[in-house]
Amino acid sequence: MNKQQFLVEMNARLGKLNVQERLDIQRDFEEYFEDGMREGKTEEEIVAAFGRMDELVDALLEAYTEEDFVDTASYTLEKSPQHQFSKVEIKSNVSDCIIEPSPDNEPHILQSNENTNNTVKMTIENDQLKITIKYNKMKIFMFGFNFRKNSKERIRIQLPIHVYEEVRVKNSVGNITLLDLQCKQLHIRNEVGRIRLKNIVATSLDIKNETGTTEIENVFTTTGKVHSELGKLSLLHSKAEQWNLKSEAGNLVVEYATGKVKARAEMGNITIKQKTITEAYNLKSEMGGISIQTDTPILNAEIEVKKELGSVKIYNEKTTYYSNGTKDILIKIKSELGKVQVGLNNSY
Amino acid sequence: MNPQFKKGILNLCTLALLQKRDMYGYELVQEISSQIVISEGAVYPILRRLASEGFLTTYMKESLEGPARKYYHLTDEGVQELEKLKVEWLNLSNAVQTFI
Numbered sequence: 515m516n517k518q519q520f521l522v523e524m525n526a527r528l529g530k531l532n533v534q535e536r537l538d539i540q541r542d543f544e545e546y547f548e549d550g551m552r553e554g555k556t557e558e559e560i561v562a563a564f565g566r567m568d569e570l571v572d573a574l575l576e577a578y579t580e581e582d583f584v585d586t587a588s589y590t591l592e593k594s595p596q597h598q599f600s601k602v603e604i605k606s607n608v609s610d611c612i613i614e615p616s617p618d619n620e621p622h623i624l625q626s627n628e629n630t631n632n633t634v635k636m637t638i639e640n641d642q643l644k645i646t647i648k649y650n651k652m653k654i655f656m657f658g659f660n661f662r663k664n665s666k667e668r669i670r671i672q673l674p675i676h677v678y679e680e681v682r683v684k685n686s687v688g689n690i691t692l693l694d695l696q697c698k699q700l701h702i703r704n705e706v707g708r709i710r711l712k713n714i715v716a717t718s719l720d721i722k723n724e725t726g727t728t729e730i731e732n733v734f735t736t737t738g739k740v741h742s743e744l745g746k747l748s749l750l751h752s753k754a755e756q757w758n759l760k761s762e763a764g765n766l767v768v769e770y771a772t773g774k775v776k777a778r779a780e781m782g783n784i785t786i787k788q789k790t791i792t793e794a795y796n797l798k799s800e801m802g803g804i805s806i807q808t809d810t811p812i813l814n815a816e817i818e819v820k821k822e823l824g825s826v827k828i829y830n831e832k833t834t835y836y837s838n839g840t841k842d843i844l845i846k847i848k849s850e851l852g853k854v855q856v857g858l859n860n861s862y
Numbered sequence: 863m864n865p866q867f868k869k870g871i872l873n874l875c876t877l878a879l880l881q882k883r884d885m886y887g888y889e890l891v892q893e894i895s896s897q898i899v900i901s902e903g904a905v906y907p908i909l910r911r912l913a914s915e916g917f918l919t920t921y922m923k924e925s926l927e928g929p930a931r932k933y934y935h936l937t938d939e940g941v942q943e944l945e946k947l948k949v950e951w952l953n954l955s956n957a958v959q960t961f962i
Binding site: 539541542543545546548549550552560563564565566569570573574576577578579751 | 886887888889891895900901902903904906907908910911914927928929931932
């Protein structure tokens, strides 16, 4: 078993634990893998040394109290003759949705027992699993949800582990969290609330968030298009051939992500933090500052800055142009008002 | 080894190691497993329970090699718990010594 398989299986088996705790456990084990691999161990060796999965999971669950478990009502699919699907569509008008792998390879919807105001529907039509969640009483919900990290989860949608052709999620109000999912096309729309993606493999990714932060971590894709209108957009430890990032009012943060990056921010700052940069970057901000920090200097690059007002510094020099080596990598920066800085991580 | 017995010993070793200095998960597990045969996964449930009982706190610290690590720190309550477990252990081990 490799690291990814181990983490997905552990996460599925810890199913009754609330998501925040599970993410925390997953983080601790990821750190352990990092440390073990730095010492030259393979993923498989590390997994083997953890001992038996069922013992580990039982021991972990024993370390928690009832409060950390989710009290849920479960919805399971009515058996239909055609029980196969390669596409998933999830529509919800007001709830916090967590989409995660199913422990028994059947789709399930779990929701807290307190939440009897929701109408939940799950059907399969033409190769597509359709889930709709409707909140019946619309009166005061605007005060009911919150964006806190530990906000109690509402709905958990568990999908069989499979490489889906397409997964579409549409939500009006509430947070969306996607964990450990694989698909070809991933399409997410949210009006109000946070979008969070972790451990996702998708050939193409298209996310639009109107109000609320968007966090992408450990996501592998070919083309990643992410548009966060008002909230902060952060892209961490992820990989694509091309990233297309856009934020109207929020800050845009890229940390340790690989691939070409095209980023547009109107009001917010663009902050890039990488080991180094080996692919083309195109960064543009109207009002905010742009900063690129790398652990080691960017080699074989040409850095061009277009600027109206505000200061520019490239490796501590006040210049708008810098080149080095073969100049294969083009880094274009355009900023109207904010400060532009390119330098080493430790120089700030 | 008897699981309850092992759990008790792991509690004691974990608290004792953390009294010397704050440690992150991997180094703590390696220290213990260099002396005692354990499943390396077994330490995490123990760390969680000790933390939820207030014997440990955690904090994140940047590392030179990669992403930030979670460090475990012994609290005053943890020091008291350690003293209590140490006494229990010494009494038990002295008693067992008289038989073997």
